[in-house]
Amino acid sequence: MLRFFRVIAPAVLLAVTLxxxxxxxxxxxxxxxRTLLDPGDIVRYGLPLSRTLVNVSIAGLIGSVVMAVWALATDRDEYRIAMDLAAASAAVLTVASAATIIFTYIDVSNLAFSPDASFGAGLAQFVTEIELGQLWLWELLLGASVTVLAFAIRGRRSxxxxxxGALLTTLPLAQQGHAAGASGHSQAVNSLLVHLVGAAVWLGGLVTLVFLAKAVSRDRLALLVSRYSTLALLAFIGVAASGxxxxxxxxxxFEDxxxxxxxxxxxxxxLAxxxxxxxxxxxxxxxxxxIATGERGGWIFAWLVTAELAVMGIASGIAGALGRTATPVPQESAQDLVGSTPAEFLTGDPLPPELTFSSYFTEWKFDLAWGLVCFFGIAFYLAxxxxxxxxxxxxHVGRTIAWLIGMxxxxxxxNGPFNAYEQYLFSVHMLGHxxxxxxxxxxxxxxxxxxLALRATAKxxxxxxxxxxxxxxxVQTPWSKFITHPVIAAVIFVGGLWVFYFTPIFRWAMSEHLGHQWMIIHFLISGYLFSLTMIGIDPIPKRYPHPFRLVILFATMASHAFFGVTVxxxxALLLADWFGAMGRDWGADPLADQKTGGGITWGIGELPxxxxALVVAVQWARSDTKEQKRKDRAADRSGEAELKAYNEMLAKQAERDAKVGPRR
Structure with missing residues (x-):
């Protein structure tokens, strides 16, 4: 059965998907x-089929690479097979993306396919000037790039x-899965991104096992299935929640x-x-x-996986049809709607109610991606x-409590009021910062x-x-040694403030979903690196002396305070055409609100x-105490041999001085 398994299982997947x-x-x-502007049968069926092929090929790409990185040994054939599958999937992705571009252009332009120059010029304009075309062009370029990388790179770290690159191929699809500027755009994009990655790991990992089944022993297959099963469980949670x-x-x-x-x-x-x-x-x-112990373990594995792939094919095919089906809630950009408010025009969401003290407990704007980050962060830590x-x-229970509070x-x-108001009020944005x-x-x-991870994870x-x-x-890479130097971490920590708020990056982070996510990740990583170099106990390449760390801390405090005073x-109002154009009829005026944000940076921001600094000082005192105790224990073990030797040396020196004295 396993001899034909690598042919039968993928064939079942593709057939059921179609x-x-x-x-x-x-x-x-x-x-x-369609009653008007019908593109024809070829486009009506060809476009969802090509998009479905894009989704399946991305799954094969991501799933095989994740298995190669996480589950497979690079010195065995299993790694080569997985990377060959990744390269083939990326190549299919490239071709399918090219076909999708053509079908999509014909669909939106209602022009018949033609080899003449006018069709080519229109297609070129579509992929360079229209957002939908640009996103598909990015998908094509990413697919081609990953194809080359998957063929060329064969090493564990590389x-x-x-x-x-494989994960980046999901970004264009997530961006076009919900109209930019439409209500709930940020939540929809993050949910779709989680869905795409989770489904890709789930489906692609299983397909990878299909191609590995004949090349590994039964014991090895059981181990690989066990590792894949852990990934599949995480993917199931992400796919279910995002769905x-x-x-x-x-x-x-509910009626719809x-x-x-x-x-x-x-x-x-x-149901699937x-x-x-x-x-x-x-x-x-x-x-x-x-798998490893049963006489018919191989047969059971083959039939069960084939059936599972058939159900996955149903889910993949339905997902492809969903992408072409009209949604009950119109996915229209606020810029295209008549009567949209300034806030809706800029952000895509209606202006929230007036910010009051109770708003910090009642107003929520949930983000699935960050919610899952917190959920898995707590779950893995407790595990x-x-x-x-x-x-x-x-x-130490105190460390557990600290992690839970932080998450x-x-x-x-x-997910709370900071996320709900930060696009409209600079002060709330800065407080969230x-x-x-x-x-x-x-x-x-x-x-x-x-x-904790090093102690709890088996070698x-x-x-x-x-x-x-x-x-x-x-932990041991040269890059880690560079960024965990206190001076470098402090430059990233404080210098990032000036670069972020006084360059076009600020506008990108406020107006674009990808920029907003980058902003959060940058803030978290820069803050974590700085705190780690100052007070962390986690392993880093080099831990610098406490006095040096205190000097860096006080210099950072001064620079941070200067930034807050400057704001x-x-x-001049930062992003005047954003914060000053929201049309708010409540709260402080934009410039006064900006000054409040600067005060938050200067005052509240200095408290952490x-x-x-206090924690570093306490650690310094404790380290001196520990060092003294160590010396005392060493002295007790040696009978204060070092002190006796030192006293004897002084005594001999005194005798020599006494003998030399009378001669003079």
């Missing part, structure tokens, strides 16, 4: 002939480059869930997801133990603590997550790299830095 696309188009009505959020943003009401073609397709996809969850449970509980406890090791604060900041950059990283560093001996091996490598005393 059938599901046609089925979904019929249910949703996307295949019906595979990370291929993985980064719910995406469906709600596009359906809007069953009363529209789009809603019915969502229901079918949800439930079945796949059951397959995952069977895989973890029954399949993995029988590590539990693993240590089960083997009899202790982990809960990150959830509140990224202080949370991301100064308070949250400080608390998270006290949790010592790297130390691998099969030639593959897991969490422990990747962490050890990252607070400035007479002062806390860092």
């Amino acid at each position: 059938a599901a696309v046609f089925w979904g188009l019929a249910i949703g009505g996307a295949a019906d002939e 595979t990370l480059i291929v993985l980064i 719910i959020v995406s469906a709600w943003l596009r359906i809007g009401s 869930l069953f009363g529209t073609g789009y809603g019915q397709l969502v229901v079918i996809k949800a 997801l439930i079945v796949l969850g059951a397959f995952g449970a069977v895989q973890r509980q029954l399949l993995i133990p029988r 590590g603590v539990i693993r240590l406890a089960r083997r009899g090791d202790r982990w 809960l604060m990150l959830f509140y900041t990224s 202080m949370m991301y950059m100064m308070l949250i990283p400080l608390i998270l560093v006290l949790g010592a997550p790297i130390t 691998r001996t099969d030639g593959s790299w897991g969490g422990r091996e990747w962490i050890m490598w990252m 607070m005393t400035g007479d 830095t002062l806390a860092l």
Whole structure:
């Protein structure tokens, strides 16, 4: 069976996927002939088919590279097979993206395909000047680049480059999955991004196992399935959560869930997801133990995986049809709507109610991606603590509490009132900035997550790299030594303020979804690095003396205060055509609000830095005490041999001086 498994299973996946696309188009009505500007049967069916092929090829690309990085040994054939699959998937992605560009252009322009110059000129204009065309052009270029990288790169660490490129291929799809400027755009894009990555790891990892089944032993296959099963569980959580959020943003009401073609397709996809969850449970509980020990373990694995791929094909095909089906909630940009308010025109969302003290408890703007970051951060940390406890090791409860508080604060900041108001009020934006950059990283560093991970994660001996091996490598790289130097960390920490707020980066972060996500990540990483170099106990290449750290801290405090005073005393409004054009009829005027933000930076922002200085001073005192105790214990063990030797040396010197004295 395994001899034909590598042919049968992928064939089943593709066949069921194509059938599901046609089925979904019929249910949703996307295949019906249009009354006006109909592009023809070829485009009506060809466009969703090519987009579905894009999704499946991305899954093969990401899933195989993730398995290569996380589960496979580079000195075995399994790694070569996975990277060959990645290269082939990237090549298919490139071709499918090119076909999708042509189909999409014909669909939006209603021009028939033609080899003449006018069609080519229009197509060139579409991919260079129209956002939808630009996004598909990026998809094509990313696919071509990753194809080359996957063929050329065959090394453990360099595979990370291929993985980064593979993950980037999901960004253009996530960006075009919801109209820019439409209500809920940021939540929709993040949800779709989580959905795409989770589905890719889930489907692509399983396809990778199909191609590895014949090349590895039964014991090795059982181990690889076990590692894949862990990834699949995480992917299932992400796909389920993101699917719910995406469906709600596009359906809007329970009646439309069953009363529209789009809603019915969502229901079918949800049922497929439930079945796949059951397959995952069977895989973890029954399949993995029988692969290596059961007489028919190979047959059971082959049939179960083939059936699972068939259900995944249904979900993939329905997803392709959903992309062409009209949503019950119109996905229209606020810029295209008559009567939209200035706030809606700029942000895509309506202006929130007036900010009051109670708003900090009642106003929420949930972000699934950051919510999952917090959820998995807490889950993994507690799993590590539990693993240590089960083997009899202790982990300080204060570190656990610090990590939980830090993660809960990150959830509140990224999903609560700061996220709801930061686009409209500079003061709230700056308060959130202080949370991301100064308070949250400080608390998270006290949790010592790297130390916990190194202690709780088992060392691998099969030639593959897991969490422990990747962490050890990252800690010891020259780049880590560079960015964990206190001076460099302080320059990134403080210099980033000036570069961010006084360059076009600020506008990019406020007006573009990708820029906003980059802003949060930059603030968190820069703050974490700075706190780690000052007070962290996690391993870094070099830990510098406490006096040096205190000098850096006070210099940082002065520079940070100067930035806050500059903003607070400035007479020019930052991003006047943004914060000054929201049309607010409540709260302080934009310039006064900006001065408040500067005061927050100068006043409140210095408190975490002062806390860092106090912690460094306490650590310095404790280190001196520990050093003295060490010397005392050494003296007790040696009978104060060093002191006796020193006294004897002084006595001999005195005798020599006494003998020399009378001669003079």
